[in-house]
Amino acid sequence: MRLTILGSGTCVPYARRGPSGYAVELPGAKIVLDCGSGTTKRLAEAGINYLGVDYLFLSHLHPDHTGDLAAFLFATKYAYGSPWGDRREKPLYLRGGPGFPGFLEALRGVYGDWISPGTLDSGELTEGVYEFEGFALTAVKTPHIDSSLAYRIDHAGKSLVYSGDTEYSEPLIELAQGADVLVVECALPLDSMKRKGHMTLGDVVDTINRSGAKRAVITHLYPACDREDVVGRIKKGTDAEVIGAEDLLAIDV
Numbered sequence: 001m002r003l004t005i006l007g008s009g010t011c012v013p014y015a016r017r018g019p020s021g022y023a024v025e026l027p028g029a030k031i032v033l034d035c036g037s038g039t040t041k042r043l044a045e046a047g048i049n050y051l052g053v054d055y056l057f058l059s060h061l062h063p064d065h066t067g068d069l070a071a072f073l074f075a076t077k078y079a080y081g082s083p084w085g086d087r088r089e090k091p092l093y094l095r096g097g098p099g100f101p102g103f104l105e106a107l108r109g110v111y112g113d114w115i116s117p118g119t120l121d122s123g124e125l126t127e128g129v130y131e132f133e134g135f136a137l138t139a140v141k142t143p144h145i146d147s148s149l150a151y152r153i154d155h156a157g158k159s160l161v162y163s164g165d166t167e168y169s170e171p172l173i174e175l176a177q178g179a180d181v182l183v184v185e186c187a188l189p190l191d192s193m194k195r196k197g198h199m200t201l202g203d204v205v206d207t208i209n210r211s212g213a214k215r216a217v218i219t220h221l222y223p224a225c226d227r228e229d230v231v232g233r234i235k236k237g238t239d240a241e242v243i244g245a246e247d248l249l250a251i252d253v
């Protein structure tokens with residue numbers, strides 16, 4: 001599996017980091033997790049054929065995780081002159097957590113058929129294990145907003161977990177047990193900046209240590225996280241390998 005970070009940031013405009021998006025490529029399947037604004041362009045910058053994306057899973061419905069969904073679907077329908085052809089040939093399997101069908105319907109209320117490529121299979125995911133060709137996806141609910149899910153992808157004995165946005169969460173720790181790579185949010189650098197629905201640096205360290213994840217990729221970084229060197233400080237709290245997410249960074253799992 002290969003993880004490419006498409007957006008390591010948040011809603012805050014920040015040249016270094018775009019809003020959330022991650023590509024996971026494995027033999028026979030291209031997966032995108034979240035579609036924050038700029039994700040479609042970042043796919044092109046990473047050299048990933050967006051018309052070849054098979055699966056798009058949204059962690060939740062906040063704008064910094066869904067802002068490019070309309071742009072992605074529009075570009076999927078009208079791909080004139082793209083380096084990968086003029087139209088999408090493969091089906092796109094699009095899923096979000098509780099409430100996603102209503103969200104997509106509302107988006108269609110604005111954009112109509114412009115964002116309705118004929119090859120779209122959309123719907124709602126709840127907690128559970130889903131078997132796809134070549135990989136398994138496990139979804140668990142996380143404490144952030146009603147639609148929030150964390151995901152685990154298992155393929156050929158390797159595992160990747162994506163926290164989405166979340167508070168400190170026992171189900172996430174359980175989901176990430178022994179993960180080869182844990183992509184984990186760290187929105188807030190200092191305990192004094194604690195906000196409901198997000199983890200502080202200390203929460204992230206505990207999540208890494210209690211899950212036994214082998215590598216942790218620290219992401220969803222507000223500018224304050226860089227000013228406070230959260231990645232350097234998390235490294236001091238764990239024996240796991242800790243990597244600071246950067247847009248377009250690729251990691252082999």
Ligand SMILES: [Zn+2]
Pocket residue numbers: 060062144165
């Ligand atoms: Zn959120």
Ligand SMILES: [Zn+2]
Pocket residue numbers: 010011020062064065165220
């Ligand atoms: Zn977010």
